[in-house]
Amino acid sequence: MFGKKRVAIVGAGLTLFRRNLKETGKELAYEAAKMALDASGLELRDIQTVVMGTAPDAFDGVHMKGEYLADGAGARGKPYVRVFVGGGTGVFTPLAGWWHVASGQFDTCLVVCEEKMSSCFPHPAYAFTTIFDNILARPLGTTLIWIFALEMHRYMHKHNLKKEQIARVAVKNKKNALDHPCAQLGANITVEDVLNSEVLCWPVQRLDISPTSDGAAALVLASEDVAKKITDNPVWIDGVGWCIDSTLWTNRDLYYPDYVEYAARMAYRMAGIKNPPKEIDLAEPYDPFDYKELHHMEGLLLCRKGEAPKLTEEGVTQRDGDLPICPSGGLLGVGNPIAAAGLMKVCEVFWQLRGEAGKRQVPGDPRTGLAQAWGDLMQYGSVIILRR
Amino acid sequence: MSLEKITDPRNMKHWLGHMETDYRYTLGIAGERFLNEIKENARIMGSKCKKCGVIYVPPRMYCEECFEKLEEWVDLGINGEVYTYTVAYLDREGKRLAEPVIYALITFGDAFGGLVHKLGEVKPEEVWIGMPVEAVFKPPYERKGSITDIKYFKPIQ
Numbered sequence: 002m003f004g005k006k007r008v009a010i011v012g013a014g015l016t017l018f019r020r021n022l023k024e025t026g027k028e029l030a031y032e033a034a035k036m037a038l039d040a041s042g043l044e045l046r047d048i049q050t051v052v053m054g055t056a057p058d059a060f061d062g063v064h065m066k067g068e069y070l071a072d073g074a075g076a077r078g079k080p081y082v083r084v085f086v087g088g089g090t091g092v093f094t095p096l097a098g099w100w101h102v103a104s105g106q107f108d109t110c111l112v113v114c115e116e117k118m119s120s121c122f123p124h125p126a127y128a129f130t131t132i133f134d135n136i137l138a139r140p141l142g143t144t145l146i147w148i149f150a151l152e153m154h155r156y157m158h159k160h161n162l163k164k165e166q167i168a169r170v171a172v173k174n175k176k177n178a179l180d181h182p183c184a185q186l187g188a189n190i191t192v193e194d195v196l197n198s199e200v201l202c203w204p205v206q207r208l209d210i211s212p213t214s215d216g217a218a219a220l221v222l223a224s225e226d227v228a229k230k231i232t233d234n235p236v237w238i239d240g241v242g243w244c245i246d247s248t249l250w251t252n253r254d255l256y257y258p259d260y261v262e263y264a265a266r267m268a269y270r271m272a273g274i275k276n277p278p279k280e281i282d283l284a285e286p287y288d289p290f291d292y293k294e295l296h297h298m299e300g301l302l303l304c305r306k307g308e309a310p311k312l313t314e315e316g317v318t319q320r321d322g323d324l325p326i327c328p329s330g331g332l333l334g335v336g337n338p339i340a341a342a343g344l345m346k347v348c349e350v351f352w353q354l355r356g357e358a359g360k361r362q363v364p365g366d367p368r369t370g371l372a373q374a375w376g377d378l379m380q381y382g383s384v385i386i387l388r389r
Numbered sequence: 390m391s392l393e394k395i396t397d398p399r400n401m402k403h404w405l406g407h408m409e410t411d412y413r414y415t416l417g418i419a420g421e422r423f424l425n426e427i428k429e430n431a432r433i434m435g436s437k438c439k440k441c442g443v444i445y446v447p448p449r450m451y452c453e454e455c456f457e458k459l460e461e462w463v464d465l466g467i468n469g470e471v472y473t474y475t476v477a478y479l480d481r482e483g484k485r486l487a488e489p490v491i492y493a494l495i496t497f498g499d500a501f502g503g504l505v506h507k508l509g510e511v512k513p514e515e516v517w518i519g520m521p522v523e524a525v526f527k528p529p530y531e532r533k534g535s536i537t538d539i540k541y542f543k544p545i546q
Binding site: 020021023062119123126127130135136140141143144146147148150152155158199200202203204205247249251255 | 398406482
């Protein structure tokens, strides 16, 4: 056992994901936090500490967004911290919650993630223009999509992949999302629809990419003593891992995310997992673009390098396949309010392991699941392993 | 929780705000020398770690592997190779560009890393990964110590 105390998830909450929601960021945080508390049977006064995750201040347009959101996340008068590792935040936040409890300092912790991207107009992608190197990249008019297009193209080139093979991920995830009550973009589409959609930055087309969204998600964590008192079916956080690569993405091979592998190895070691494809029953890798699901399956060691497209083609990653990937519908289908989207994946694994995923439930009584998020400048991996 | 689907955010009660902040970014120790070499000498330089032997491009002041300070500079020439590329059809605000722009990551021999830049004098369908390219510089009087002193990279004939 790594931490002093074993830590359980005892409740989860999720708002709708939509392009424009009327609620303020604080109100979204509140909706998710309240739902998670109600699900756990605890009240706010039972919560000893709050950990908040939210991505760049520039989305909501509020500097010190962590402080701004604190009261909506139920943190007033409590020990509180906001953590931020770009797109990796949504899975990193429950990791930070975990160490608050595993350390023995707290018995209960509320974890909340929020993003309100619609405040930033004409398009929140504009807020990303200032994440690039000020000297070497910004003068060229860098956009977020084209650096991902460079990475996707290199991945395709390295493994000799066709767009068709990658588009299947978008088809699968948007279809899965039809069964998710919070989803923004559930749809029945075909590979041809993806290939015929507007070209944004070749090879990235409109339907390869997740939308911008507003939304929030939350979890209640408890120490083993408390968890056993309040629920018969806690879900344990048995593995955590995180890792960063250089921000100079020009100095990476781009076709393989080493930093995700290092984060995954850390989490597998802690959970005692030796053979990930056999021991992981379902996974929610980060899928802001369809190719990223494949990239991340490989980085998570769920298959060999270059093998993820083949598994997708063979149906292995479908909800009823041998290794269900993104049964929620992922970011491509449910939506992508950055930090909240990552935590949505952890919520999904929690519900799947409790048998509470409704129409999305994967068969076979899953016992072990994994969620992963990815972010900063294509450089951050955060991984969590849950067990029933 | 608001359940209705809102497609036009202007239909919600709102207050229009703006976070205007301007910045002055220094080029830095390695950056200033790198861009000055482009401006004055039209050449692309890397910085070399004496301990690891790694040549960094773009050049850096320190080795991220061993934390040595890098003071040795190496001329990388102006020829490189397309490592990966994209064809951008949208501008930063999401508006359609009149003409698509080709952006590529260009590597230089054994140097670690590369430069991201535009490709010119070539059509999108003619570009391939591995294509040899050379830097095209602006005329000296137009160069001001910016990465855009390189107009673009073009295929080597």
